[in-house]
Amino acid sequence: MASFYVENFGCRATQADGAALERDLEARGLARAARPREAGVVVLNSCTVTAAADRDLRAAIRRIHRENPGCRILVTGCYAQRAPQELAGLEGVSWVVGNSHKHRVAEIATGNFVPLAQIGGHASTFVGDIFAHTQLMAAPVFGAGADHTRPNLKVQDGCDNRCSFCIIPSVRGQSRSLPLEECLRQVRALVDAGYREVVISGINLGRWGRDLAPESRFEELVRAILQETELEKLRLSSVEPMDWSDELIALMAASPRVARHAHVPLQTGSDRLLRAMHRKYRPRHYAERVRKIRAAMPAAAIGADVMVGFPGESDAEFEESRRFIASLPFTYLHVFTYSSRPGTPSAAMPRQVPVEVARERNRVLRELAAEKNLEFRQSFVGKTLEAITLSVSDGEWTEALTDNYLKLRLRGRHAANRWVRADIEAATEDGLAGAIG
Numbered sequence: 001m002a003s004f005y006v007e008n009f010g011c012r013a014t015q016a017d018g019a020a021l022e023r024d025l026e027a028r029g030l031a032r033a034a035r036p037r038e039a040g041v042v043v044l045n046s047c048t049v050t051a052a053a054d055r056d057l058r059a060a061i062r063r064i065h066r067e068n069p070g071c072r073i074l075v076t077g078c079y080a081q082r083a084p085q086e087l088a089g090l091e092g093v094s095w096v097v098g099n100s101h102k103h104r105v106a107e108i109a110t111g112n113f114v115p116l117a118q119i120g121g122h123a124s125t126f127v128g129d130i131f132a133h134t135q136l137m138a139a140p141v142f143g144a145g146a147d148h149t150r151p152n153l154k155v156q157d158g159c160d161n162r163c164s165f166c167i168i169p170s171v172r173g174q175s176r177s178l179p180l181e182e183c184l185r186q187v188r189a190l191v192d193a194g195y196r197e198v199v200i201s202g203i204n205l206g207r208w209g210r211d212l213a214p215e216s217r218f219e220e221l222v223r224a225i226l227q228e229t230e231l232e233k234l235r236l237s238s239v240e241p242m243d244w245s246d247e248l249i250a251l252m253a254a255s256p257r258v259a260r261h262a263h264v265p266l267q268t269g270s271d272r273l274l275r276a277m278h279r280k281y282r283p284r285h286y287a288e289r290v291r292k293i294r295a296a297m298p299a300a301a302i303g304a305d306v307m308v309g310f311p312g313e314s315d316a317e318f319e320e321s322r323r324f325i326a327s328l329p330f331t332y333l334h335v336f337t338y339s340s341r342p343g344t345p346s347a348a349m350p351r352q353v354p355v356e357v358a359r360e361r362n363r364v365l366r367e368l369a370a371e372k373n374l375e376f377r378q379s380f381v382g383k384t385l386e387a388i389t390l391s392v393s394d395g396e397w398t399e400a401l402t403d404n405y406l407k408l409r410l411r412g413r414h415a416a417n418r419w420v421r422a423d424i425e426a427a428t429e430d431g432l433a434g435a436i437g
Helices: 012-027 051-067 078-082 084-088 099-109 145-149 168-172 180-192 218-228 246-254 271-276 283-296 315-327 355-378
Strands: 003-008 041-046 072-077 093-098 124-126 152-157 197-202 233-236 261-263 301-308 332-337 384-392 397-402 407-411 419-427 432-436
Touching (some): 003 012, 012 152, 041 051, 041 099, 051 072, 051 078, 072 078, 078 168, 093 099, 145 384, 180 197, 180 218, 218 233, 218 246, 246 283, 271 315, 283 301, 355 419
Parallel strands (some): 041 072, 093 124, 152 197, 197 233, 261 301, 407 432
Antiparallel strands (some): 384 397, 384 419, 419 432
């Protein structure tokens, strides 16, 4: 029997696509291999959000071809959609399948779908108009190890925003939603399988339902999951600032079954740079949303994506952004250095920031984030938090994650996938330590 291995690169949406690919390949009669070197077909599900992501994918192709020269490599995902010619010319690559045809990967890998074109090298290529693409691959991601207790379910894909730095709309296409009943069916199946927390995600999650008929709102999905399933804990992944409505905030605050965790992408606290990025809010709008979240949920984790080194970012504008971030009740930050993406408006902008300057700004914000996170963690010492057990790391401690997104080491060995009440005894280097009360 032919065997396969799927390796994913990038975001939660890519991980979800990879889970669906594994399901489809098994349905076509292929057996799952434990490692790439043991597989007849290796599927590389790519990311292209940064130049570093592109480099990682090319390095993986070289490594796999060197270790398993007899396997056939299929490259799919965002990099495949953006630059199929580039990938088709790489040694070892047999197929290049864009996101436009990702739903046909299993057919292609088993010889049941004819290529659209031969555009270079020896690879067959399957890449079409992504904006004509209406498929949404959906399969829960169970991860491995500790993450096995918290499946991720993608309910939305694509994006209708046009941020000047972002390549994602060009490689993922228009926003599209998993229908409500299918969302509920998937959540119920996870509950029936014994899972107690589910993370729902998407490329632009807060836009869920806008493309459905009749049109729906993200709040309706959250409410339906709470009312029509037995899920113990629902966690939301990233939701854009303009989609944190008063209704959504109130809904979260009113239900103990929604994790106290809000991720609100920022990018920058500079008004001019937000305009240059084509973001749809200003700093004052963003601050108002975050402060409403904090007022409604005083113990919530509040995080943000922040970019440094966007073209034209001056020292004064970086300082404006730093002060803005310092003024808000963030508990963690994901800090990124700007990466120019071919085909985006920002790639042609003047005054590109030197790499060494951007790296220093990245360091400054990471230190600020560490200070905020430590202060947040220390505020819970002596208190009790709800947490889900993940895995036993050694004989003395069990890894867990609190409702408000803090790593927790629990004294003693405890079964995974249990919600517990933990007495917090200390703040550790990167989390908390405590015991079940």
